[in-house]
Amino acid sequence: MRALRALTVAAVKEYVRDRMALFWTLAFPILFILIFGLLFSDPDISGFRVGVVLEDPEDMAAAGFYCQMEAMDRDEGGEAFPADDRELCQRALERAIAAGYVSSDTLRLRQQEQAGSEEARLPLYISRGSREEVLEALKQGDLAAAILFPADFQLQMGRAFVRREPVPITIYYDASQTTRAQVLQGILGGLFERFDQMVTQRPRILAPRFQPLQAEHLRTIDYMVPGILAVSLMQLGLFAAGTVVSLRERQILKRLGATPLPRSVLVTSQVLFRLIIAVLQTVLIIVVGWLVFRVEVGNRLGMLALFVFLGALTFIAMGYVVAAFARTEESSVAIVQAIQFPMMFLSGVYFPIDFVPDWMQPVLYALPLTYLGDALRQVMVEASAWKPLWLDGLVLSAWLVVSLTISFRFFRWE
Amino acid sequence: MSAVVEVRDLRKYYGEIKAVDGISFTVGRGEIFGMLGPNGAGKTTTVEIIEGLRRADSGQVTVLGLDVRRQPDAVKARIGVQLQTTALFPRLTVREVLNLFRSFFPQSREADELIAMVNLQEKANTLTKELSGGQRQRLSVALALVNQPEIIFLDEPTTGLDPQARRSLWEVIEQVRSAGATVFLTTHYMEEAERLCDRVAVIDHGRIIALDSPEALIRAHFQERAVEFEINGQQAASFSLEDLPAVTQVRQDGKTITLYTNDVEATLAALFERGQRTGFQVDALHVRRATLEDVFLKLTGRRIRD
Known part of the structure; x- marks a missing residue:
């Protein structure tokens, strides 16, 4: 327990002292919200x-x-x-x-x-x-x-x-x-x-009133904020690959292996650390979304927490899959980019799912980010469902289990 | 002297390469035991098998009476390890890394005590990535001392350090031994082995080719002194010096010629006489005792650094 706490604290400290990591995981999503919010802000029709x-x-x-x-x-x-x-x-x-x-x-x-x-x-x-x-x-x-x-x-x-x-x-x-x-x-x-x-001087007889069918009045930014959160969680998880590979490449894993520290404790600390950052990201994105664009996050906080953790865990597991196959830190970064960029643009996080051409729809149906984005939109801003929440949860869990299985099978400590 | 490490007929092959090819030795409590050999001789593989980081193909390794293969964690709790690469958590301070490692063991030395042992007081709150090579090596020795180990393994602790940093690390290692620990180190520096080690195992191609104290090794192979010099004026290869009086052996390494002799005065007089007669000058001359380097050269026919 003492070792778990010490390792987690150490990981958080290293992260906080790494300006690049701070920028990509915290500042970048915020910048994204601000830029997208301004680009896609709905027109001022008050006058x-x-x-x-x-x-x-x-x-x-x-x-x-x-x-x-x-x-x-x-x-x-x-x-x-x-x-x-x-x-x-x-x-x-x-x-x-x-x-x-x-x-x-x-x-x-x-x-x-x-x-x-x-x-x-x-x-x-x-x-x-x-x-x-x-x-x-x-x-x-x-x-x-x-x-x-x-x-x-x-x-x-x-x-x-x-x-x-x-x-x-x-x-x-x-x-x-x-x-x-x-x-x-x-x-x-x-x-x-x-x-x-x-x-x-003719009286008016018919007076049409226009009423939108949906109860929701979602602006573009309301769609964007859950999407940006989903992408941030994906990056946070996949970036685990680089960290683990560099620990292995610099033989820190080997050095720790020369102590009685169980490997399970080491892995747990790494996952715990990422979950802590995931919570930090979530809070920051929600607060900035609300302060700057008044994006209201409903009161389904339990569900929100559930999907934030499930999403983060799924992508961390995928990061470990990458770490299982990448030999150097550079190659792990390249693989992560090759995974995350298509996912970012094909999963309907930044653009409505309908914008993706038909022939690509099967890809979209396979990507975990699609389901995380859908779930977060439903839970955070009450957007209409693309898939029911339970299905989103199921698909994410399936990805989690498959990724865990692969990384347990192929991960090398040296 | 009770044995704290016992290795019997250890073998480890990587395909065709026989990294460790039937090694046996024991290390006694409280000694500084050195494993000397060129890069690729099998030193690191041997040490890492003893530390429980690698599995041997065959052979028996007992550390502190425990079978490493069966009880690796029990062994790891009682030994201290320094790997060849000393990369650490780059954005933690010296004190933070020490405290992190302390959390892995039920009992440990205080961070301040460890910092003092390796003379890093001034760098206690410095991030490890900002340490110099020598400071980093000292930190990694401190990390190996965290759990008050009975044996500390140092794999090429001074490789890549400047002479001053090397000397300062030697002092640390000697202090560790005076504090009661057994030290097992590998090195390819002859000087280091001679200065530090109570006993040295000379290893080449996965086999131990000699094992004794440095003085005994030198005495066993050389009663002679070495006369080393360079020659101007004539191609060194074009004449023979083997017939000079009292010379037992001649070695040539580039411009440098080494004569091993039982009678320095007789050899030198004859050398100068021959120089005058055949027209060459002796330059950069010095006479020294034979060293482990000479022993290694005699045993393997190669210099260790090549």
């Missing part, structure tokens, strides 16, 4: 800057719509362009009332909306500028969209009533930001539908 171009500011209808949007948007002044349109809006309103386009009812409604809570407002920041200014700002990415009201807008509106032809309004947007563009299209579509109703 869009939209520029409005009034080709003719004196066009009452266009000015009216613009002022309406201005009233419903999120900001209290602080515009992208310095135009102070209070006067313009006041005039447009007066004229609209005088012409009978806007009833005092609508006005009251508008005032209510204005007084309403922040939530009732549209997630837009409306500002006005010249055509050139606005399109340039759109190109620069300062604006998410630009709405163009043509010079004869009021006239076209008049015609539309008579001919029953809709008036086209051009909206420029940046199509490269797919998700943001989709959300923005929805918001602006709804806005103009509302204006339509306002103008035609």
